[in-house]
Amino acid sequence: MWGRLGWQAIPWEQPLPLAASAVVALALGAVLVWVVVKGHLPYVWHEWLSSVDHKRIGVMYIVLALLMLLRGFSDAVLMRAQQAVALNAPGFLPPEHFNQVFSAHGTMMIFFVAMPFMIGLMNYVVPLQLGVRDVAFPTLNSVGFWLTATGALLVNISLVVGEFARTGWLPYPPLSELTYSPGVGVDYYLWALQISGVGTLLSGINLVTTVLKVRAPGMQYLRMPMFCWTTLASNLLIVAAFPILTATLAMLLLDRYLGFHFFTNEAGGNMMMFMNLIWAWGHPEVYILILPAFGVFSEVISTFSHKPLFGYRSMVLATMAICILSFMVWLHHFFTMGAGADVNAIFGIATMVIAVPTGVKIFNWLFTMYGGRIVFATPILWSLAFMTTFVVGGMTGVLLAVPPADFVLHNSLFLVAHFHNMVIPGVLFGAFAGYTYWFPKAFGFRLHEGLGKAAFWCWVIGFYLAFMPLYGLGLMGMTRRMQHYDDPTWRPWLLVAAGGVALIAVGIALQVAQLVVSIRHRQALHDETGDPWNGRSLEWSTPSPPPLFNFAVLPDVEGEDAYWHIKQRAREQNQPRKEVDYRDIHMPRNSATGFICAFFATVMGFALIWHIWWLVAAAFVGAFATFVVFAWRDVHEHLIPAARVADIDREHRDRVASGGNPRSVALRPSA
Amino acid sequence: MTTTDATLAHPAGRPHEGTATRTHAHATERSSGVPHGASTRIVVAYGFWIFLISDIILFAAFFASYAVLSDNTAGGPAGRDLFEVNTVALETACLLTSTLFCGLAGIGANARHGRLFYGAMAVTFVLGAAFVGIELHEFATLIERGAGPQRSAFLSAFFALIGCHGLHVTAGLLWLLTMMAQIYAKGYRDDILRRMLCFSLFWHTLDIVWVALFSLVYLVGVAK
Numbered sequence: 001m002w003g004r005l006g007w008q009a010i011p012w013e014q015p016l017p018l019a020a021s022a023v024v025a026l027a028l029g030a031v032l033v034w035v036v037v038k039g040h041l042p043y044v045w046h047e048w049l050s051s052v053d054h055k056r057i058g059v060m061y062i063v064l065a066l067l068m069l070l071r072g073f074s075d076a077v078l079m080r081a082q083q084a085v086a087l088n089a090p091g092f093l094p095p096e097h098f099n100q101v102f103s104a105h106g107t108m109m110i111f112f113v114a115m116p117f118m119i120g121l122m123n124y125v126v127p128l129q130l131g132v133r134d135v136a137f138p139t140l141n142s143v144g145f146w147l148t149a150t151g152a153l154l155v156n157i158s159l160v161v162g163e164f165a166r167t168g169w170l171p172y173p174p175l176s177e178l179t180y181s182p183g184v185g186v187d188y189y190l191w192a193l194q195i196s197g198v199g200t201l202l203s204g205i206n207l208v209t210t211v212l213k214v215r216a217p218g219m220q221y222l223r224m225p226m227f228c229w230t231t232l233a234s235n236l237l238i239v240a241a242f243p244i245l246t247a248t249l250a251m252l253l254l255d256r257y258l259g260f261h262f263f264t265n266e267a268g269g270n271m272m273m274f275m276n277l278i279w280a281w282g283h284p285e286v287y288i289l290i291l292p293a294f295g296v297f298s299e300v301i302s303t304f305s306h307k308p309l310f311g312y313r314s315m316v317l318a319t320m321a322i323c324i325l326s327f328m329v330w331l332h333h334f335f336t337m338g339a340g341a342d343v344n345a346i347f348g349i350a351t352m353v354i355a356v357p358t359g360v361k362i363f364n365w366l367f368t369m370y371g372g373r374i375v376f377a378t379p380i381l382w383s384l385a386f387m388t389t390f391v392v393g394g395m396t397g398v399l400l401a402v403p404p405a406d407f408v409l410h411n412s413l414f415l416v417a418h419f420h421n422m423v424i425p426g427v428l429f430g431a432f433a434g435y436t437y438w439f440p441k442a443f444g445f446r447l448h449e450g451l452g453k454a455a456f457w458c459w460v461i462g463f464y465l466a467f468m469p470l471y472g473l474g475l476m477g478m479t480r481r482m483q484h485y486d487d488p489t490w491r492p493w494l495l496v497a498a499g500g501v502a503l504i505a506v507g508i509a510l511q512v513a514q515l516v517v518s519i520r521h522r523q524a525l526h527d528e529t530g531d532p533w534n535g536r537s538l539e540w541s542t543p544s545p546p547p548l549f550n551f552a553v554l555p556d557v558e559g560e561d562a563y564w565h566i567k568q569r570a571r572e573q574n575q576p577r578k579e580v581d582y583r584d585i586h587m588p589r590n591s592a593t594g595f596i597c598a599f600f601a602t603v604m605g606f607a608l609i610w611h612i613w614w615l616v617a618a619a620f621v622g623a624f625a626t627f628v629v630f631a632w633r634d635v636h637e638h639l640i641p642a643a644r645v646a647d648i649d650r651e652h653r654d655r656v657a658s659g660g661n662p663r664s665v666a667l668r669p670s671a
Numbered sequence: 672m673t674t675t676d677a678t679l680a681h682p683a684g685r686p687h688e689g690t691a692t693r694t695h696a697h698a699t700e701r702s703s704g705v706p707h708g709a710s711t712r713i714v715v716a717y718g719f720w721i722f723l724i725s726d727i728i729l730f731a732a733f734f735a736s737y738a739v740l741s742d743n744t745a746g747g748p749a750g751r752d753l754f755e756v757n758t759v760a761l762e763t764a765c766l767l768t769s770t771l772f773c774g775l776a777g778i779g780a781n782a783r784h785g786r787l788f789y790g791a792m793a794v795t796f797v798l799g800a801a802f803v804g805i806e807l808h809e810f811a812t813l814i815e816r817g818a819g820p821q822r823s824a825f826l827s828a829f830f831a832l833i834g835c836h837g838l839h840v841t842a843g844l845l846w847l848l849t850m851m852a853q854i855y856a857k858g859y860r861d862d863i864l865r866r867m868l869c870f871s872l873f874w875h876t877l878d879i880v881w882v883a884l885f886s887l888v889y890l891v892g893v894a895k
Contacts, residue, residue, distance in 0.1 A: 137718060201725060205721045213713065213718075214709070239725045242725070243725045243726065244729075244731075247733055250835075258820065259820070260820050260827035260831065261820075262828065262831075264824075267745040268825060269824045270740060270743065270824065273740070277732060277736070628849060632853070634857075
């Protein structure tokens with residue numbers, strides 16, 4: 001009846017995960033009770049859970065990312081603490097638990113922190129920057145989000161019911177085959193990623209179509225803000241790379257569930273094919289994450305330098321070059337496979353070539369700032385820290401791209417230091433810069449600057465303390481993923497790294513405090529005009545938060561930096577207010593399809609993991625029925641009458657005309 | 672969130688039914704389709720093309736694994752010992768002919784010609800189901816002869832590649848029935864015609880993939 005599921009699945013003997021998940025469950029339960037008791041349930045359901053508004057979906061993606069960041073970070077704390085104490089000692093994490101912790105850390109951080117954070121920012125910002133009212137496929141967008149949430153939920157369920165993979169964040173066979181990983185850990189990993197991978201693919205299709213087919217009048221390709229370009233590149237990579245992940249994980253599932261021999265030791269299986277396939281997805285994935293962040297940095301640096309982006313066209317070219325090159329370097333993840341000197345040399349050189357367009361970008365950002373009147377607000381601080389730190393990571397990357405050096409350094413902490421040195425400043429700092437930059441747009445008030453800066457310094461210094469020692473440790477010969485060790489000379493460096501993590505923890509606490517304080521002081525931090533930073537692209541021409549329909553009248557774009565030119569012209573002509581011809585607006589109706597579909601996907605994933613076949617069938621029927629019900633819907637849109645549009649728009653124009661609040665003006669350089 | 676937002680998401684009452692047909696026609700300002708730019712039909716078909724590209728990449732990964740593993744027979748049977756080209760030719764004929772009728776069904780739908788639409792869809796379904804039936808029979812025979820996917824890496828890759836295509840066709844059959852039911856229940860509405868367009872794109876793509884499968888797996892496998 002219940003497949004492999006039984007009471008033994010709950011790890012009673014491990015108090016740590018049980019206590020942690022009990023706390024999480026209590027917190028979630030408390031929030032749920034509060035929502036129900038206070039009568040917020042209709043609001044939460046109609047405005048968020050069933051919303052197909054790209055802005056709401058974007059915010060929900062980011063909330064998911066922030067919550068999962070806490071989970072992934074607590075895994076990091078566990079690992080650093082374990083290695084700080086485990087010199088000639090067992091430490092507090094037994095090996096099988098330690099292995100789950102590092103696997104879960106990587107999986108969480110890449111798939112459920114970095115991905116949703118970036119997709120959330122793209123979802124929120126891109127339609128506003130393109131000057132349109134919605135994405136190409138609003139309901140599909142909602143389905144994509146909820147399937148991502150399903151994946152995150154399944155990984156978290158593995159904390160209490162069963163176990164998680166012990167194979168690392170990429171389940172290399174033959175370790176991940178049934179012979180060596182008979183438990184449900186790898187199955188949790190596989191089904192969570194299969195389901196969330198479908199969600200990511202849907203989101204990628206939606207955003208590619210949006211950028212290519214849904215733009216405001218006059219918004220030609222070479223007038224799009226840089227963030228839209230990097231979104232396009234990143235989502236093209238999603239469409240091209242995620243099917244490879246789906247296929248690869250499906251092959252491993254066939255091996256595990258039906259006794260196939262894709263990657264097994266026996267019957268002709270080829271485990272190195274897994275490395276090739278997974279990295280044919282995995283390397284583009286790195287750029288899927290970092291390209292949107294490059295876009296954020298471009299927007300932030302240009303806005304806070306009060307200059308157009310330097311070398312806009314070379315930036316576009318560099319972005320698209322990275323997009324293509326990212327598919328040609330996958331083999332550098334396993335130079336030691338034994339492909340031979342020629343093959344390794346080609347991939348080594350291709351890897352170094354990628355540093356060229358990236359270097360172009362760094363110089364463009366530097367020249368954008370050169371001669372600009374820079375306002376050192378929190379978003380640009382993140383960008384500056386990114387540029388300096390990322391260059392260090394890039395150089396160690398070029399070093400690792402030399403195959404003989406890689407033979408020495410592979411699988412060591414040097415590698416761990418390198419990729420954290422890319423992903424944390426690149427993706428995470430980019431995410432934080434975007435979060436701070438667009439927060440006032442989303443919620444109508446700015447985040448507290450002082451706390452933001454304090455959190456920034458803790459993060460940056462904490463990062464250097466936590467990861468620079470790992471470079472040294474790698475050179476000293478310490479391999480990655482060690483549960484304990486016997487070399488006393490490593491100990492001091494591991495203690496420094498643990499200290500770095502503690503400092504990052506302070507940074508995260510300050511970010512939480514920043515959010516709470518900002519919400520409490522939202523009146524003082526209020527953004528009257530919708531343009532708190534004196535921005536250049538169209539999202540700043542809307543009120544904060546923007547109305548459901550984004551733009552009362554679609555903007556007419558005449559060049560790059562569309563909103564900047566609108567403002568310039570308004571100032572020059574000192575024009576009286578033009579009367580606008582408001583019209584009825586049709587907006588897509590909400591749909592619970594995404595939420596209900598994700599419910600069935602969660603049940604189906606769980607049932608597949610535990611081999612409860614009747615439940616798999618039932619959940620599949622449920623999911624299909626959900627789609628049929630959606631397909632049977634007669635009314636897809638609702639109408640916002642012109643008079644209502646006019647009221648909302650005039651109110652905003654009056655507020656802008658009255659000058660907004662003095663604080664947001666103070667942030668600008670004197671005109 | 673602000674009160675303006677909250678009220679906007681729930682305009683008083685449901686929109687009148689009249690909007691249902693109008694939504695996809697020529698509204699002056701569409702929410703997603705921009706007034707000046709692409710029509711909803713173009714946007715939907717374009718997005719579906721992007722999905723099809725991703726689906727073809729999925730097949731490419733299975734093709735690649737088949738290419739890597741096709742010689743790893745682990746002492747078991749190879750393609751030339753197993754493949755019966757005549758059966759596969761029949762299968763191919765079924766699928767290719769079904770595509771012709773799928774195209775006719777599309778013409779019938781656009782012309783709002785009931786008999787042509789339902790008739791052509793029914794023939795498409797029968798031919799598609801015959802294709803899946805022959806394939807299942809082939810699989811069953813292979814497993815009976817001890818040449819199931821567990822036998823060798825070659826057979827694993829073979830079953831996965833062909834099976835992946837078969838699953839797509841099965842999903843297509845399910846979609847086909849849903850489409851017929853939709854047209855029956857709702858008529859030739861613009862949004863349903865767009866779905867019909869996507870369905871025929873999907874069905875044609877499966878054909879193209881099958882041509883590659885037939886040539887690279889069966890014909891090459893027999894010749895080797």
